Amino acid sequence: MKSYLIKRLIAMIITLWLIITGTFFLMHSVPGSPFNEERTTNEAIQKNLEAYYQLDKPLFVQYVNYLKSLVQFDLGPSIKKSSQTVNDLLGRGFPVSFELGLYTLILAIISGITLGVLAALRHNGIIDYLAMTIAVLGISIPNFVMATLLIQQLAVNIPIFPVATWASPKHMVLPILALATGPMAIIARLTRTSMLEVLTQDYIKTAKAKGLSPVKIVFKHALRNALLPVVTVLGSLAASILTGTFVIEKIFAIPGMGKYFVDSINNRDYPVIMGTTVFYSAILIVMLFLVDLAYGLLDPRIKLHKKEAK
């Protein structure tokens, strides 16, 4: 197990390094620069700015310098938001996005799995059709439509919840609902499919032949096996939800980190582009690692470490 973890850690670092390298050179190959705007800047000032942010140096030197500072967990200064570092931006934005994402995930997982299991148990029944209608709607309605709909109905027409901003638990309800419908729908469909497959397995028949109650059959024998494919998608789903979403955070005026993904690219704010990419990649890689660990826990056939005797 220990040697597996070490191997895995090295692989994770290499993956991250490849992503950093790719992003860095791709980003610089895109035309334009942070100071390239409609208004023409004085040439001398532009030179000075470039010198300040070390953009005048050869690309490879910039790359090495970036890696050097990254090793010290320094993501550099933001070019557009002067006097703020990327660490500051992410440090402020991520906890908010994470909080929103975490509640969203919990809601999506619990409701998605419940819906999927119910649909599978009542296969081709009313509950099944109802659950799958909800799921199809959840997948096909974009979350910004969902968000505006929720605001219109539950904040304007019937003013139960505040329209926007991020202050109290009450403020969280609408963005969480808007954000959770998509993932919930995905999880529900996946759970249903995989549950239906598991329910036809021979060991379920064996469990029935033992005289077990339906509750025991579903929770003890079926669900655990049915959840394996669901866990697979959870890794990437969790990474993208936890790091914030541009649209939802914009609509609800939530001070998360989602907006930096888009803003930084429009602004060619190189350190922020790099920072958000590195951060997102790191979280994704960690999530995928956690998924693999969860596999090992859910399915005894999957061994994380290689057999000692070889």
Next chain:
Amino acid sequence: MEKILQVKDLHVSFTTYGGVVQAVRGVSFDLHRGETLAIVGESGCGKSVTSQSIMRLIPEPPGKIKSGQIFLKGMDLIQLKEPELRKIRGANISMIFQDPMTALNPTITIGEQIMEGILQHKNISREQAKKAALEMLHLVGISNPEIRLKQYPHQFSGGMRQRIVIAMALVCQPDVLIADEPTTALDVTIQAQILELFRDIQKKTGVSIILITHDLGVVAQVADRIAVMYAGRIVEIGTRREIFYQPQHPYTKGLLQSVPRLDVEGAELVPIPGTPPDLFSPPKGCAFAARCPYAMEVCEKVYPFETSLSHHHYVNCWLQDVRAKALVSSNH
């Protein structure tokens, strides 16, 4: 001998997109305490449906037990509701399925899988259940049961898994064990071991076994009595000796002739010509008439009555009817 299980005129059908399949069309038999009754027949003759109906494990819908009675200890299982059936499944009647590779849950230890049955039916502690599970593993011939209990199905070979499935089925000491093709998925040497185990267990526990199979070799080794099924009905039933040495139904004869033989030099394999009837619209008379070399006019029109040939031996064939026999002897 005490009748432990009685099946009377069982009719089971399945509703499909193509119509209603009459899978079982009036099956009756008794099972005595401590005996092994083999139900043989080709694929689709209704033997598995019959056995699953006894457990009431037919998925309803699309399946439906249309009529009949199944008596176990004076209770008619057809009349029972789900919660009452659950008390019987695993406790009074157990079932072993064909493929031991898929019959065990891959994510639960085999100890837990054996114990959960007994914990469900008997009011005992986990400690006692574990003891019972250990005893069962010992009985089915698994060495190091203490360690094996904590292992998962993938750590066992196919033959070992079938032993575990058997242990699982017997842990509550049921009266009846239904084994649906228990050796089909195993290779021949393991088959022999498992059949040996069945005999051994029956001697030790006195359980009655219903053995569903299409393998006459298996039947010859373990069955006390044999019921031959064709197109949803039992066409002949008798002791092993009677069925193997004095088969009376043309189908039984055909079945025996179609077994490959190694002991007779140059023996040819004689297949039964034709195919089984379509059970969407089964023929009015004897279902085997279309393939029967001895078919008479009456065979296609009226289903033959049951004729008793001995105390145990019954056959549904017009050739065995007293009138047919009288006709034959008057012609001579």
